Amino acid sequence: MAPKDRKPHVCRNPDLIRGVGKYSRSKMYHKRGLWAIKAKNGGAFPKHEKKAAAAALPEKPPKFYPADDVKKPLVNKRKARPTKLRASITPGTVLIILAGRFKGKRVVFLKQLTSGLLLVTGPFKINGVPLRRVNQSYVIATSTKADITAVNVEKFDDKYFGKKVEKKKKKGEGEFFEAEKEEKNTLPQEKKDDQKTLDAALITSIEAVPDLKSYLGARFSLKAGMKPHELVF
Amino acid sequence: MPFKRYVEIGRVGLVNYGKDYGKLVVIVDVIDQNRALVDAPDMVRSQLNFKRLTLTDIKIDIKRVPNKKTLVAALEAADVKNKWESSSWGRKLIVQKKRASLNDFDRFKIMLAKIKEAGVVRQELAKLKKETTA
Numbered sequence: 604m605a606p607k608d609r610k611p612h613v614c615r616n617p618d619l620i621r622g623v624g625k626y627s628r629s630k631m632y633h634k635r636g637l638w639a640i641k642a643k644n645g646g647a648f649p650k651h652e653k654k655a656a657a658a659a660l661p662e663k664p665p666k667f668y669p670a671d672d673v674k675k676p677l678v679n680k681r682k683a684r685p686t687k688l689r690a691s692i693t694p695g696t697v698l699i700i701l702a703g704r705f706k707g708k709r710v711v712f713l714k715q716l717t718s719g720l721l722l723v724t725g726p727f728k729i730n731g732v733p734l735r736r737v738n739q740s741y742v743i744a745t746s747t748k749a750d751i752t753a754v755n756v757e758k759f760d761d762k763y764f765g766k767k768v769e770k771k772k773k774k775g776e777g778e779f780f781e782a783e784k785e786e787k788n789t790l791p792q793e794k795k796d797d798q799k800t801l802d803a804a805l806i807t808s809i810e811a812v813p814d815l816k817s818y819l820g821a822r823f824s825l826k827a828g829m830k831p832h833e834l835v836f
Numbered sequence: 837m838p839f840k841r842y843v844e845i846g847r848v849g850l851v852n853y854g855k856d857y858g859k860l861v862v863i864v865d866v867i868d869q870n871r872a873l874v875d876a877p878d879m880v881r882s883q884l885n886f887k888r889l890t891l892t893d894i895k896i897d898i899k900r901v902p903n904k905k906t907l908v909a910a911l912e913a914a915d916v917k918n919k920w921e922s923s924s925w926g927r928k929l930i931v932q933k934k935r936a937s938l939n940d941f942d943r944f945k946i947m948l949a950k951i952k953e954a955g956v957v958r959q960e961l962a963k964l965k966k967e968t969t970a
Contacts, residue, residue: 697940699940745939747939747940747941814944814945814948815941817944817948818944818945821944823940834940835936835938835939835940836939
């Protein structure tokens with residue numbers, strides 16, 4: 604009998620009330636078939652040999668006892684998990700960014716990174732928001748979804764967005780400042796290309812929906828008479 | 837100015853407070869000075885204070901405390917649903933509900949449509965102005 608075909612087993616000794624079963628000890632002995640197991644084994648209940656316990660090495664006394672008792676930190680078995688994603692945020696959702704440089708911008712959600720931050724793109728050509736990480740708390744999820752199936756987001760992770768580690772510089776004050784300025788301003792061409800390829804597929808699917816492109820290009824703002832707690836996003 | 841809408845058996849009312857807010861119900865019996873027995877096709881027959889009820893112009897022909905079946909049949913015969921939805925009060929409520937359920941994208945599309953419409957109107961107006969001055 605394959606394990607999957609077995610019907611779920613009904614309780615052998617149903618409760619009459621909590622703590623009191625329907626059948627007595629002797630009846631249960633019979634129901635469980637312990638008599639049959641004993642008979643099969645020749646009158647006694649089958650025992651298996653205990654595994655020989657490996658002989659523990661005699662512990663050597665420690666060479667050093669610390670002067671004061673050092674307290675051990677308590678055991679912590681918690682695992683870090685990425686922040687729970689709101690049910691309203693699914694790949695392709697249009698989000699409204701609420702804070703930062705791009706506040707009010709409507710942006711397309713791509714995926715959640717392992718740090719918990721949301722990977723998001725404008726697309727860049729439509730509203731100037733590049734591939735960027737955004738915190739879930741600073742975002743309103745609308746119910747509008749864009750089609751994201753043609754887009755490949757596998758290669759983007761938190762390391763892609765991390766700050767580049769700079770090589771240590773020699774200590775020469777005049778040269779120091781100039782050299783720093785040069786390196787920081789330019790965005791590597793590789794990142795620009797990533798943006799372009801990602802957006803190309805996304806923009807074609809956005810243009811398929813009427814008005815979606817101008818919607819993403821416009822910023823969100825509260826106007827007179829709009830009550831945020833009554834608005835449906 | 838005399839009253840036009842009376843509390844009577846068969847009067848259709850709109851619930852304006854409570855769990856059944858916004859529902860159209862029929863007064864099926866009067867319990868006392870303050871309360872009525874009220875029924876609708878999608879709810880259990882219950883009592884309702886008159887203060888929670890706003891009377892409408894619609895009245896249907898039923899006897900005191902009819903069966904649910906008879907009530908539903910009478911509502912169909914009087915075509916209450918269509919009368920309500922074509923009345924100005926009913927239409928206003930429908931528009932309010934639609935506006936409240938608009939998506940952010942829908943609001944954007946409506947804004948574009950309004951701007952377009954205003955543009956067309958302004959063009960026509962400009963044409964007419966030109967004709968009168970010319």
